[in-house]
Amino acid sequence: MDRWFVILATLCYFAALLRTIWLIRADTYRQLGFNAVAMASGFAFQTAFLTMRGHAIGRCPITNLFEVLVFLAWSIALIYLAIGPTYRLSLMGAFTAPLVFAVQSVALMLPIDSAHPPQLTVNRWLEFHASISMIAYGAFALACVAGAMYLVQERQLKTHQLHKVFSNLPPLPNLFSAMTRLLWLGFGLYTAGLASGFLTGEPLPHLKIVLAVAIWVIYGVILVARYARAATPKRVAAFSIFAFTAAVTLLWSIEFTAQRSLHR
Amino acid sequence: MNLFCVGLNHRTANVETRELFAGHAESAHELKERGVCSEVLLLATCNRVEIYGAASDEIATDSIVRSLRGNVAADEAIDGDIFYRHDGLACTEHLFRVAAGLDSMVVGETEILGQTKQAYERARQMGSAGPILHRVFQRAFRVAKQVRSRTDITRGSVSVGSVAVDLAEKIFGDLRGRKVLLVGAGDMSEKTARALHSRGCTELRVTNRSADRATELAAQFGGRAVSFEQWTTECRDIDILISSTSADDPFLTQEILSPLVAHRINQPLFIIDIAVPRDVAPDVNELDGVYLYDIDSLQAIAEQSLALRRQAVAQGEAIVAEHVAAFRDELARFISRGFSEGNCREKPAIAASLRVSES
Numbered sequence: 187m188d189r190w191f192v193i194l195a196t197l198c199y200f201a202a203l204l205r206t207i208w209l210i211r212a213d214t215y216r217q218l219g220f221n222a223v224a225m226a227s228g229f230a231f232q233t234a235f236l237t238m239r240g241h242a243i244g245r246c247p248i249t250n251l252f253e254v255l256v257f258l259a260w261s262i263a264l265i266y267l268a269i270g271p272t273y274r275l276s277l278m279g280a281f282t283a284p285l286v287f288a289v290q291s292v293a294l295m296l297p298i299d300s301a302h303p304p305q306l307t308v309n310r311w312l313e314f315h316a317s318i319s320m321i322a323y324g325a326f327a328l329a330c331v332a333g334a335m336y337l338v339q340e341r342q343l344k345t346h347q348l349h350k351v352f353s354n355l356p357p358l359p360n361l362f363s364a365m366t367r368l369l370w371l372g373f374g375l376y377t378a379g380l381a382s383g384f385l386t387g388e389p390l391p392h393l394k395i396v397l398a399v400a401i402w403v404i405y406g407v408i409l410v411a412r413y414a415r416a417a418t419p420k421r422v423a424a425f426s427i428f429a430f431t432a433a434v435t436l437l438w439s440i441e442f443t444a445q446r447s448l449h450r
Numbered sequence: 451m452n453l454f455c456v457g458l459n460h461r462t463a464n465v466e467t468r469e470l471f472a473g474h475a476e477s478a479h480e481l482k483e484r485g486v487c488s489e490v491l492l493l494a495t496c497n498r499v500e501i502y503g504a505a506s507d508e509i510a511t512d513s514i515v516r517s518l519r520g521n522v523a524a525d526e527a528i529d530g531d532i533f534y535r536h537d538g539l540a541c542t543e544h545l546f547r548v549a550a551g552l553d554s555m556v557v558g559e560t561e562i563l564g565q566t567k568q569a570y571e572r573a574r575q576m577g578s579a580g581p582i583l584h585r586v587f588q589r590a591f592r593v594a595k596q597v598r599s600r601t602d603i604t605r606g607s608v609s610v611g612s613v614a615v616d617l618a619e620k621i622f623g624d625l626r627g628r629k630v631l632l633v634g635a636g637d638m639s640e641k642t643a644r645a646l647h648s649r650g651c652t653e654l655r656v657t658n659r660s661a662d663r664a665t666e667l668a669a670q671f672g673g674r675a676v677s678f679e680q681w682t683t684e685c686r687d688i689d690i691l692i693s694s695t696s697a698d699d700p701f702l703t704q705e706i707l708s709p710l711v712a713h714r715i716n717q718p719l720f721i722i723d724i725a726v727p728r729d730v731a732p733d734v735n736e737l738d739g740v741y742l743y744d745i746d747s748l749q750a751i752a753e754q755s756l757a758l759r760r761q762a763v764a765q766g767e768a769i770v771a772e773h774v775a776a777f778r779d780e781l782a783r784f785i786s787r788g789f790s791e792g793n794c795r796e797k798p799a800i801a802a803s804l805r806v807s808e809s
Contacts, residue, residue: 343617343621344741348751357621357622358718416715418715420739
């Protein structure tokens with residue numbers, strides 16, 4: 187039943203995506219009213235799903251891959267709604283909606299909403315670890331979006347091909363600044379999540395620790411390179427996209443491995 | 451009562467002729483003082499001089515033109531064909547188009563709306579604008595606002611200078627405190643520098659083969675002149691370079707610039723090459739963080755914006771047509787109500803001025 191909220195949320199993000207495609211095809215972009223409403227509605231439906239599921243299972247709803255992906259999509263929307271207006275990043279919604287739509291579509295299409303083992307007990311540290319890590323992923327996702335926007339804008343300026351729609355993209359320094367702050371936000375949250383993982387009191391799979399630390403190192407290196415001026419903004423943008431892709435792949439591997447071992 | 455507009459603009463008269471008629475607000479006001487018109491307003495900008503008026507009798511175009519010519523020397527031969535005239539709803543339609551920037555030399559320019567508002571305010575203060583002009587002009591301001599907000603008519607930059615400024619803002623965000631170097635002191639580079647200066651690029655350096663000219667131009671912007679032999683070293687810390695020399699071959703190449711910008715990790719360099727033949731080799735654009743635009747690329751972007759504006763004209767015209775029709779219907783209802791209540795003397799006058807019948 188609660189799955190319907192995810193379907194409705196996905197439809198909202200799909201509407202935002204369609205609207206953006208339509209505007210691009212019509213070669214016009216009149217901001218942002220429709221997309222903002224669609225994304226806020228999608229966020230409300232996601233929140234409703236997570237609340238209902240959380241009440242039903244009596245814990246934070248990140249107990250299977252389906253819930254993890256919805257929680258990740260919710261985190262991305264949360265960070266977007268929190269920082270989008272603050273930084274006046276026009277068009278960020280147009281870039282974020284497809285990402286959230288893709289994550290939720292995958293969640294809905296795959297048979298990954300497995301039944302919850304009844305004997306699970308609630309470990310507050312484990313819940314904190316998992317949820318804060320997911321929100322960190324949301325910040326990394328938005329850093330990836332800002333990175334993509336930076337690369338599009340940079341490419342436009344280099345090639346002198348200024349597309350009418352993307353002429354609304356923010357200036358390069360604003361995008362770089364937003365990207366850096368999102369990387370810091372994600373890194374801070376992820377560090378807290380990683381540290382709290384060691385306080386759960388439960389045995390942690392060796393592979394999981396290695397992969398989690400690898401993600402932390404990747405983002406750490408990006409931030410060091412950015413502040414040591416060892417990487418140009420363009421490279422930082424490209425690394426943000428690469429790092430998020432790697433992080434999502436690793437997250438998927440971690441959860442997939444965990445679910446398989448649970449069902450064995 | 452007749453509402454009319456008589457005037458001349460950039461399409462019908464050259465700038466010398468338009469200059470002769472600009473700025474005669476008093477002569478327009480005299481039309482009211484002499485009882486020729488009950489209401490009158492002069493709209494005079496660099497591209498048009500127009501009189502909007504309402505009068506109980508039909509006034510010949512010649513007498514309006516004579517009042518406009520009041521201060522023009524008698525020996526100046528003026529061709530009568532340079533004046534146009536619009537009456538009734540055609541006059542309102544013309545005004546709506548003017549206020550919306552659809553009739554401007556640079557389509558979609560926004561200055562005209564402010565000038566129209568000022569002209570209306572001046573006429574109101576002088577007591578020469580009454581209820582008829584009030585209604586028509588207030589409606590024109592609404593139309594202009596809608597055309598601007600609902601179409602792309604004002605979008606993009608349409609001159610080389612403003613395109614350069616827009617690009618600089620895309621590259622740097624805030625332009626305040628950005629360092630600009632002018633290589634060569636041509637007219638176009640001066641205009642571009644002026645546009646950048648007005649947006650906050652206050653630190654300006656000028657280099658030129660003629661040191662005197664460089665010093666003179668630098669002084670205009672509160673900047674400093676740089677020796678022509680040593681200007682390349684300035685590329686280490688400037689943000690924007692505007693080049694417009696008469697050199698036969700590109701003198702700024704990738705080989706020269708590459709070592710100078712190698713240390714600039716998060717400091718882009720925007721190069722505006724206005725010279726023909728070009729001063730900067732095209733492969734300079736391949737350097738990381740360097741954005742090179744020559745005159746053709748800047749003009750192409752300006753043309754692109756202008757083309758978009760032209761596309762938006764049809765949408766703007768449709769909005770104007772909607773408003774003209776709505777205005778006519780609104781007045782018809784207004785008159786009908788006025789007649790049935792029999793309590794308004796001015797309504798029939800407004801109706802007649804626009805030739806709106808009760809049916």
